[in-house]
Amino acid sequence: MKNPPMATREDSLLLIIDIQDRLIPTIFKADGILLNIETLIKLAEIYQIPILVTEQKKLGTTTLKIKEILMDSNSYNPIRKLDFSCYRNEEFRGVLKETNVSNILVCGIETHICVSQTALDLMQNGYIVHIIRDATSSHKKEDYETAIERLRDSGAVITTTEALIYELSERAGTQKFKRTLELVKNRRGRLDRLNQN
Numbered sequence: 001m002k003n004p005p006m007a008t009r010e011d012s013l014l015l016i017i018d019i020q021d022r023l024i025p026t027i028f029k030a031d032g033i034l035l036n037i038e039t040l041i042k043l044a045e046i047y048q049i050p051i052l053v054t055e056q057k058k059l060g061t062t063t064l065k066i067k068e069i070l071m072d073s074n075s076y077n078p079i080r081k082l083d084f085s086c087y088r089n090e091e092f093r094g095v096l097k098e099t100n101v102s103n104i105l106v107c108g109i110e111t112h113i114c115v116s117q118t119a120l121d122l123m124q125n126g127y128i129v130h131i132i133r134d135a136t137s138s139h140k141k142e143d144y145e146t147a148i149e150r151l152r153d154s155g156a157v158i159t160t161t162e163a164l165i166y167e168l169s170e171r172a173g174t175q176k177f178k179r180t181l182e183l184v185k186n187r188r189g190r191l192d193r194l195n196q197n
Contacts, residue, residue: 004128004157006167007103009047012130013096014040016053016070017086017108017115021060027109028137028144031194034066036135036161037107039187041069043165046179050099051075054086056114084114087121103128105164107135112147119156130157132164161187 019037024030044051053070055062055078062070062078070076081089087096096104104127108115115136119129131151138144152158159167162184169180 004155007105007128007130007157007164009049009168009170011101012049012103012105012168013099013101014044014049014051014105015086015107015118016041016051016062016066017106017118017136018054018056018059018110019062019066019108020055021063023056023059023109024063026139028139028141030137032191033107033109033135033137034063035187035190035194036132037066038069039161039183040105040107040132040135040164041066041073041075042183043168043180044075045073046176046183047168049105049168050101052092052095052099053078054089054092054108054114055080057082085117085121086114087118087125102126103130105130105132107132109136110138110143111136112138112143116147116151119151120154123155128157129155130159130164132161133158134160 016037057080067076079089079092083089086092104122106115106119106129119131122129133148148158165184169177
C-alpha cells in the first residue's frame with residue numbers, strides 16, 4: 001500500500017513478540033524497549049485495543065514486569081511457537097483472523113528475526129504493519145537498524161511509541177485522553193532517568 005492510513009483504535013491490534021526472560025538481557029537498549037512496551041499495553045487497555053502476545057518455545061515466559069501488566073489487563077494468553085514468523089503459526093493466524101483488524105502495531109524482539117519475518121508475512125497477506133521502532137530491538141544495533149530499513153523499504157509504517165499514542169488518541173479533551181496524558185508524562189520522566197544512567 002503506497003500511502004497507508006493512520007492507525008485507528010477500532011481497526012488495530014497490538015502485537016507483542018517474544019519479550020522473554022532469556023532474550024531480554026542480551027538486547028540493545030532493553031530497558032527503554034520494556035518501558036515503551038509497558039506504556040503501549042496501558043494505552044491499549046485505555047482504548048480497548050486487542051493485544052496478542054507470542055513466546056518462542058524454550059526461551060521461557062514473557063519477562064515478569066510485562067507479564068504482570070498483561071495479566072492485570074487480562075491480555076496474557078500467549079501463543080507459543082517455533083516458527084520465527086508468527087504468521088506461520090496456525091493458532092496465531094486463527095486468533096488474528098477473529099479480531100478482524102487490518103492494522104497490526106508491532107513491538108518486541110528481535111527486530112531482524114521474528115519481528116521482521118512476521119511483519120513481512122503480514123504485509124504479504126494484506127495487513128498494514130506499523131513497526132514501533134523504539135519498542136523493538138535486537139542483540140546488535142546494526143541488525144536492528146538494518147531490519148528497520150528493510151521493513152520501511154518493504155512498505156511497513158515506521159513509527160514511535162509517542163507518535164502512535166497521539167495517533168490513536170485522535171483528540172485532546174476527553175476523559176480517556178487525560179489518562180493517556182498521564183502515561184505520556186510518566187513515560188517521558190522514566191525515559192529521562194534511564195538516559196541519565
